[in-house]
Amino acid sequence: MERKALDAKIACRSVWKLYGRDPEGFLAAHGGNPPDGAIAADGYIPAVRHASLEVFPGEILVIMGLSGSGKSTLVRCLSRLIEPTAGEVLFDGQDLLKIPAKELIEIRRHKMGMVFQHFALLPHRTVLQNVAFPLEVQGVERATREKRALEIIDLVGLKGRDGYYPRELSGGQQQRVGIARSLAVEPDVWFLDEPFSALDPLIRREMQDEFLRLQTMLRKTIAFITHDFDEAIRLADRIAIMNEGRIVQIGTPEELVTRPADDYVANFTRDVAREKLLTVASVMEPQADGEALSDGVVRQTDKVADVARLIVASELPLRVADDSDRIVGIVSRARVLDMLFSREPGPGG
Amino acid sequence: MAEAAAPSGERAVRRWVAGAGQSGLRVAIFLLAPSVFVLSIGPFLPEWLRIVPQEWAAPFVGWINAAVEVLRREEMLGLFTFRDVTRAIANLIDYPLDFVEAILVAGFSESVPGLPWIAVTGLAVVLGWYLQGRQLGIIAGVCFAYMAIFGKWELSMVTLSVVLVAAPIAGAIGVALGIVAYKKRWFEALLWPILNVMQALPHFSYMIPVAIFIGIGHKAGTIATIIFAFPVMARLTILGLKGVSPEVREAGIMAGCTNRQMLWKVELPAARPTLMVGVNQVIMLCLAMVVLASFVGAKGLGHDLLNRLRSLWIGQALEIGVVIVFMAIILDRLSQAWARKEPEHMREGPFHVRHPFLAVGAAVVVVSYILAAFVPALQLWPKSLSITTAPLWDAMIDYIIVYAFDYLELIKDTLLVHVLIPMRDLYLLLPWSALLVFAVTLGWYYGGWQVAGIQALFALYLAFAGYWERTLITAYMVSFAVVVCVIFGSVVGIWAAAGPRRTKVVELILDTFQTFPSFIYLIPAIMLFNVNDFAAIMAIVIYATIPTTRLTIFGLRTVPHDIVEAAITSGCTPRQVLWKVRMPLAFPAIMLGINQTIMYALFMVVIAAFIGTTDLGQEIFRSKADNNAGQSLVVGLCIAFMGLIADQLINAWARERKKVLGLE
Ligand SMILES: Nc1ncnc2c1ncn2[C@@H]1O[C@H](COP(=O)(O)OP(=O)(O)OP(=O)(O)O)[C@@H](O)[C@H]1O
Numbered sequence A: 001m002e003r004k005a006l007d008a009k010i011a012c013r014s015v016w017k018l019y020g021r022d023p024e025g026f027l028a029a030h031g032g033n034p035p036d037g038a039i040a041a042d043g044y045i046p047a048v049r050h051a052s053l054e055v056f057p058g059e060i061l062v063i064m065g066l067s068g069s070g071k072s073t074l075v076r077c078l079s080r081l082i083e084p085t086a087g088e089v090l091f092d093g094q095d096l097l098k099i100p101a102k103e104l105i106e107i108r109r110h111k112m113g114m115v116f117q118h119f120a121l122l123p124h125r126t127v128l129q130n131v132a133f134p135l136e137v138q139g140v141e142r143a144t145r146e147k148r149a150l151e152i153i154d155l156v157g158l159k160g161r162d163g164y165y166p167r168e169l170s171g172g173q174q175q176r177v178g179i180a181r182s183l184a185v186e187p188d189v190w191f192l193d194e195p196f197s198a199l200d201p202l203i204r205r206e207m208q209d210e211f212l213r214l215q216t217m218l219r220k221t222i223a224f225i226t227h228d229f230d231e232a233i234r235l236a237d238r239i240a241i242m243n244e245g246r247i248v249q250i251g252t253p254e255e256l257v258t259r260p261a262d263d264y265v266a267n268f269t270r271d272v273a274r275e276k277l278l279t280v281a282s283v284m285e286p287q288a289d290g291e292a293l294s295d296g297v298v299r300q301t302d303k304v305a306d307v308a309r310l311i312v313a314s315e316l317p318l319r320v321a322d323d324s325d326r327i328v329g330i331v332s333r334a335r336v337l338d339m340l341f342s343r344e345p346g347p348g349g
Numbered sequence B: 001m002a003e004a005a006a007p008s009g010e011r012a013v014r015r016w017v018a019g020a021g022q023s024g025l026r027v028a029i030f031l032l033a034p035s036v037f038v039l040s041i042g043p044f045l046p047e048w049l050r051i052v053p054q055e056w057a058a059p060f061v062g063w064i065n066a067a068v069e070v071l072r073r074e075e076m077l078g079l080f081t082f083r084d085v086t087r088a089i090a091n092l093i094d095y096p097l098d099f100v101e102a103i104l105v106a107g108f109s110e111s112v113p114g115l116p117w118i119a120v121t122g123l124a125v126v127l128g129w130y131l132q133g134r135q136l137g138i139i140a141g142v143c144f145a146y147m148a149i150f151g152k153w154e155l156s157m158v159t160l161s162v163v164l165v166a167a168p169i170a171g172a173i174g175v176a177l178g179i180v181a182y183k184k185r186w187f188e189a190l191l192w193p194i195l196n197v198m199q200a201l202p203h204f205s206y207m208i209p210v211a212i213f214i215g216i217g218h219k220a221g222t223i224a225t226i227i228f229a230f231p232v233m234a235r236l237t238i239l240g241l242k243g244v245s246p247e248v249r250e251a252g253i254m255a256g257c258t259n260r261q262m263l264w265k266v267e268l269p270a271a272r273p274t275l276m277v278g279v280n281q282v283i284m285l286c287l288a289m290v291v292l293a294s295f296v297g298a299k300g301l302g303h304d305l306l307n308r309l310r311s312l313w314i315g316q317a318l319e320i321g322v323v324i325v326f327m328a329i330i331l332d333r334l335s336q337a338w339a340r341k342e343p344e345h346m347r348e349g350p351f352h353v354r355h356p357f358l359a360v361g362a363a364v365v366v367v368s369y370i371l372a373a374f375v376p377a378l379q380l381w382p383k384s385l386s387i388t389t390a391p392l393w394d395a396m397i398d399y400i401i402v403y404a405f406d407y408l409e410l411i412k413d414t415l416l417v418h419v420l421i422p423m424r425d426l427y428l429l430l431p432w433s434a435l436l437v438f439a440v441t442l443g444w445y446y447g448g449w450q451v452a453g454i455q456a457l458f459a460l461y462l463a464f465a466g467y468w469e470r471t472l473i474t475a476y477m478v479s480f481a482v483v484v485c486v487i488f489g490s491v492v493g494i495w496a497a498a499g500p501r502r503t504k505v506v507e508l509i510l511d512t513f514q515t516f517p518s519f520i521y522l523i524p525a526i527m528l529f530n531v532n533d534f535a536a537i538m539a540i541v542i543y544a545t546i547p548t549t550r551l552t553i554f555g556l557r558t559v560p561h562d563i564v565e566a567a568i569t570s571g572c573t574p575r576q577v578l579w580k581v582r583m584p585l586a587f588p589a590i591m592l593g594i595n596q597t598i599m600y601a602l603f604m605v606v607i608a609a610f611i612g613t614t615d616l617g618q619e620i621f622r623s624k625a626d627n628n629a630g631q632s633l634v635v636g637l638c639i640a641f642m643g644l645i646a647d648q649l650i651n652a653w654a655r656e657r658k659k660v661l662g663l664e
């Protein structure tokens, strides 16, 4: 189902960010789309090149890429922490880059929240004061803001720690404070820049669960940066992959795995446990007339890993049903084994 | 070398000197050859290339004095002269000064006395305990009790009250300037060089202008102290604000901070660690300066010390020196503990549970007042009960003189006759043109044309200021002292860096010594060698060895571990590890230590002039006696520029060297 760009909560169009002597002049001189050779030759650093994407209401868009591929820069352009060299950024259909500074502050105070890789807590403030900080700068009176802050501290599981200073907390707890702070103003759009990268694997996992739990409750519109593909798969509705400042592909995790746009994307997806990611639909074949079938039926939305045992145990192919119990195809033992062992992307789906 | 195709001469030369083989030697030859050449033809140079004739010298002194005269006499601000204005502003300082002094010792009236000494001592204990722990509390208590029991209470409290007034004012000025510089680039560009020169100016250069525009006295001393101490705060404020992590700043923006909220709620609090380093330094500089400011009439410990030294009552001088040392130690420890103190979450409960130290502090004051009302000795330790150590010190000095005098004289005379005087005569032959060539060549090689230009300006100033001979004498004393410092400091440093225990002990000693006001170092020098050039050099040596030692240790201990291990596995003996691996890698750090040693020596040379030398320091002293502001400033700048020449060259060199060694 195609969604219109107009429905997007936040979107950007042909955004460029160049670092160097005179980026605007340079872009203009090349008609807004300089070739790679010219950028390097003139000593400019292309942090983001010609990037366009949309994030729809309630969606988690994960932005992925190697270190230095421009993820942080792109997200900071979306929140206008960084002024893009060219392009437009639409927030609720309004061009964010043309908004005067006063209004921008208002938008940040009420509609945006951001979580940082290294937490960025204010060391001289308690957990409570950190979480209440965005409300404090708006001028919300003390009793109200502390009540609200306490609610969120509860929500992120830090009850009883409100009087502690960041230094007195573990990394995971500190990031919970960071999350609580970004949620204090009940923003519509939530930016997270590698929020869990600085944490241990175990804690990271726990925080991902926490994040998903919060998102089912809150339904924010989210741009989430990571360079960990497993994390991306767990969290994403869609993933945008960046390489050297360009967005090379945007799609659902399944699309990226089954139809990578180039080797760079394929490299990311190589080590993914396909059976956990892919659904039966991606290994399904059309039903041929008169073929002998087993009695079993699987759904096309089932993950392959969940039904693999059933399929492999049966000598004959199984029927595949859609949500309204219509039979839409068959799935054979051979296809599943191929997928599990040869790791070739199946042609179906 | 055939480098014809090189794009520029500069690059070609660089490539040549950096070429393979004996590159170190080549660099040295290339850099030193021009100045050696000028030096060697020195005797054949026309006279004006050796010393700028008096009639050519720029009349800086005259200009400045003329300007001062205008500011003093002309009623350019309507009915007032500029000096009236400065004096009026200075009078404002009396209010906080009197207030703090009244609290600490003087009292507000007959019926409202100041704090009893046990109250102040008790508060010091509580403060030390609160900031760090029981140990610091006890140290603080002992230091303050010493001041009372040894009969130095009033003097100490007068000195302390100047520090307590001057430090916050200097800090506030510094922070304000730092904030403006952080916000406005052009202001930073303007401020930075001024701060550099101000921090290189010797203490005394601040005093004469202050004396002229404010007058002599306690107040003037306080103001000189403030002026002396604020640059370091401004510098550290700029550094601290620039060092705030970009993420924290972004968090502030995303929370919707306005510019003002950003500064006060995010940036300044996040810069606290750096700012607190500044606070510590401001306090210590204030103490160092207020002791010296006795020369313009500041009261307190320094004033007494000065009088005793003038009359050569060494025992009593030493006694006061010890009090000053205690004051320095305790102010340093307390302010460092404050800097390190991190906020902790509060316990629930009534006031005395949430703020136990405030409660105890209040109790201490109340109880002390009550006790002191009944036992006057607790209000002010009676003179009759005061202990004095002066006779002890005097006896010790007598002992030294009786038994060691001949040896000390021998050492002194030998050095004077065989080393110092020949060296001085040699220095006096140095043509200014050689210095110019030397500074410009090195500046250009390590820092490019900009540095070379600044170097040229400094050197030309020295040549044309009209004090070339005095500059050379200063240079001779400083360079001799620096050589001794470097030898001594690096030997101690190498010894101390050999094991963690040694390092700890030596660093503790250095830390302690470094907090002492420089004035203190005159006492042992005078004690051992009386009043002359040699004693001055000794004073410089004692004071200026500290940084070289400290940075030698630092450099050696921070050599990357894997490199040392690689050397050991390659079969190096411990000696080879030290000389072939650790020393070369530590060298940039050691050079920075030497740089600081030079700065310290230049500061001390001025103070040492007090015990009779014939260098620039003496000139400053003379100008103080004549109230010659122009001369004191011009000569002060001579010293500052000598320091800055060395500073710039060494820093440029160390930067390059670190890059080469990959130690960034
Ligand atoms: N202020 C700046 N000046 C010059 N270049 C910059 C600046 N900020 C970023 N860059 C460059 O832009 C490129 C993209 O940086 P960015 O921080 O967006 O990468 P990233 O994908 O977030 O990487 P990481 O995973 O390491 O966070 C990098 O090559 C970086 O060096």
Ligand SMILES: [Mg+2]
Residues within 6 Å of the ligand: A071, A072, A073, A193
């Ligand atoms: Mg990043």
